[in-house]
Amino acid sequence: IPQTQFSMLGNPSEKIGRLVFAREMDDSFYGLGDKGGSPDRTGRRVRMYNKDALGYDAENSDPLYKSIPFLLKVNRSKGTSIGLYFPDPCIRCFDICSESRFYFSAEIVDGPFSYALIMGDDYRQVLSGYCRLSGKPAFPPLYSFGYFGSSMNYAEAWDAQQRIERFFKDVEERDLPCEGLYVSSGYLKADDGKRYSFFWNRRKFPDPKAFLEDLRERGYHLTFNIKPGILKTHPWYSELVDKGYLLKDNDGNPIVEYFWGGDASFIDFNNPDAVKWWKGKLNEAYLDFGVEGVWNDNNECELADGELDAYKVRTLYPVRMAQVSYEACLEKNPNVRPWIYSRSGYAGMQRYARTWTGDNVSDFKTLKYNQYQGASMGLSGVPFVGHDLGGFFGPEPSAELLVRCCQSAIFQARFVIHSWREDDRPTEPWKFKDAYPLIKEALFDHYRHIPYIYNTARQALNGIPMERLLCLEYPSDARLCADIEQSMFGDSVMKAPVVNQGQGSKSVVFPEGDNWYCPMDGKIYKGGTTETFETPLGKTWYFYKAGSVVPRSLVVDKLRTGYFSKLQLFIVPSCGNVCYDYYEDDGFSVEGEHSHNIWHIEVSYDSSGKAGKVSISCRHLGDASSLVGRQFHVTFPDGFSEEVVIPAEKADGVEIPFGGEYR
Known part of the structure; x- marks a missing residue:
């Protein structure tokens, strides 16, 4: 437990307090949101407010979009982990041993000058x-x-x-699995070039309802970009001022800040009447048309005047906006999980929204550091994170960059290619003829692993990250540093993406204590070793941990249901026994205490003696009809045993003997 000292800084009227904590030898620090650079924050001084950071430097820019005042302190040599959570919306900065290697500190404005200390046996328990x-x-x-x-x-x-419509036609002609589209704010752009929230441009979309119904009938899901800034030229601005629905300054007048397109004010999401109005407009403009997603953008709530009462709580703004969006979707469809995205955030945003790393740049440096940012968000309590593949801002990505971005996303919670190109040429999977087959293969590989990805997402509901730093998973292996270009995804998969331009080979460090199976070459690699792998453009590497079961789908298709028709249970045996809990559901229903759509499938492998045995048990909370017509494919690495196909409705209680010894 760190020793603490407290002092007030500067002018007493400013009420700036400083909490100082002693650092122990070998302490390292993680969390604080989507900060760039290495995920180990040691030696950094970071600012804690949210900023619209278009084209940011993913290694050095600070601040960025999210400021989460949770700090994870890990001491690998002692095997200890603690968390420090500072429940204050106005933290000026954290100094993580930048001023002195012997202590770290938090500077807090206006109080409360407090923190919660979270204990655990390891970093997972702390999270x-x-x-x-x-x-x-x-x-x-x-x-x-x-x-x-x-x-x-x-x-x-x-x-x-x-x-x-052309995009979806291209997808269908190429037989690509695609769930839908993120629709940027241009649909709100009026003839004067300004974006007016909730006002569809009817020249672009003459009949939004019919347009959306057609896409929904074809199985597509759309989310629409919405912004909380109401321009002073907005047709409803005067009405919103009169009703008091906008954030106010200390004199009771609407706060006016420069926003995209001109001066604007922000909806006050702490005003119940304003919330009711906003929800009504979400219904009228989107939810009544069958839209399922709300994409909250440009919601950093950047305020210039530090004397404003609202300034002190501005980091809470995106969380409150996400909460309102979440509630609106649930009120519209109480049995359907809301699909909410928020670019900006603070502690607690995970209760309502997923996120991404914002307006990133189309270069290899960003590709590399975005991987660390994703892991850091998981270590800040936000597990469902991704990136704009290919880069949102900057020059046209090269074929090499786009391929490597897509390969890096095989094991990620988000697979979205998003861009803004000044030459009006969007980044699409088929952008480069020669590279398209490689991008398609990465996309298909992502879909084959969706059962594993989705099961890992369910595990993350307890706060355990989907993307995990190897140095925290294997703290006793000194070869594994925080910024090694490898990571775990879930319990069973180690990925080693290529994130550097022109990289023709890659050294992979295999963590001590486990052996690793490579699905690409069919070989087993011993833990504690380092191997070099060739990495031509079409090649990426990942590995299954021995003693794992990796659920995969043998059918690559649109994700209409979580009950996969041909579910492969790929077993990588180890010297001991293997036991894996796999959960599946319909993919969209709200789950609660009395849910009836979840299957719990337990797969175990007993390696005692010279013959192994696989046992499967299936437990359902309700109707078992979702098993009918499906197959479970029990599979081992080549050379161990033949695949066994079991009708899913007959799988409960099955025992499958296997001969031979695992080497």
Whole structure:
């Protein structure tokens, strides 16, 4: 437990307090949101407010979009982990041993000058404890883990509807699995070039309801970009001022800040009447048309005047907006999981929204550091994170960059190619003819692993990250540093993506204590070793931990249901026994105490003696009809045993003997 000292800084009227904690030898620090650079924050001084950071430097820019005042302190040599959560919306900065290697500190404005100390046997227990305080993550619908198209260039154009329809036609002609589209704010762009929230441009979309119904009938899901800033030229601005629905300054007048397109004010999401109005407009403009997703963007609530009362709580703004969006979706469809995205955030955002790393740049440096940012968000209690593949901002990505981005997302919670190109040429999977087969293969590989990804997402509901740093998973292996270009995804998969330009080979460090199976070459690699692998553009590497069961889908298709027709249970044996809990559901229903849509499938492998045995048990909370017509494929690495196919409805209680010894 760190020793603490407290002092007041500067002018007493400013009420700035400083909490100082002693650092122990070998302490390392993680969390604080989507900060760039290494995930180990040691030696950094970081600012804690949210900023619209278009084109940020993923290694050095600070602040960025999310400021989460949770700090994870790990001492690998002592085997200890603690968390410090500072429940204050106005923290000026954290100094993580930048001023002195002997202590770290937090500077807090206006109080409360307090913190919660969270204990645990390891970092996972600490994170679970933090999420019990700040809120457990909301479970997104299954389809949100699949591939989505997106580009600002679609909705900005005057033929926006035709461009979107063309995108889906291209997807269908190429037989690509695709869940839908993220629609950028151009659909709100009026003839004067300004974006007016809730006002569809009817020249671009003459009949939004019919347009959306057609896409929904074809199985697509759309989410629409919405912004909380109401321009002073907005047709409803005067009405909102009169009703008091906008954030006010200390004199009771609407706060006016520069926003995209001109001066604007922000909806006050702490005003119940304003919340009711906002929810009504969400219904009228989207939810009544069958739209399932709300994409909260430009919601950093950047305020210039530090004397404003609202300034002190501005980091809470995106969380409150996400909560209102979440509630509106649940009120519209009480039995369907809301699909909410928020670019900005603070502690507790995970209760309502997923997120991504914002307006990233199309270069290899960003690809590399985005991986660390994703892991850092998981270590801040926000597990469902992804990136704009190919880069949102900057020059056209090269074929190499786009391929490597898509390969890095095989094991990620979000697979979205999103862009804004000044030449009006959106980034799409088929952008480069020669690279398209490689991108398609990465996309298909992502879909094959959706059962594993989705099961890992369910595990994350307890606060355990989906993307995990190897140095925290294997703290006794000194070769594993925080910024090694490898990571765990869930319990069973180690990924080693290529994140550097022109990289023709890659050294992979295999953590001590486990052996590793490579699905690409069929070989077993011993823990504690380092191997070099060739990495031509079409090649990426990942490994299954020995003693794992990796559920995979043998059918690559749109994610209509979580009951996969041909579910492969890929077993990688180890010297001991293997036991794996796999959960499946319909993919969209709200789950609660009395849910009736969940299957719990337990797979165990007993390796005692010279013959192994696989046992399967299936437990359902309700109707068992979801097993009918499906197959379970029990599979081992080549050379161990033949695959066994079992009708799913007959799988409960099955025992399958296997001969031979595992080497």
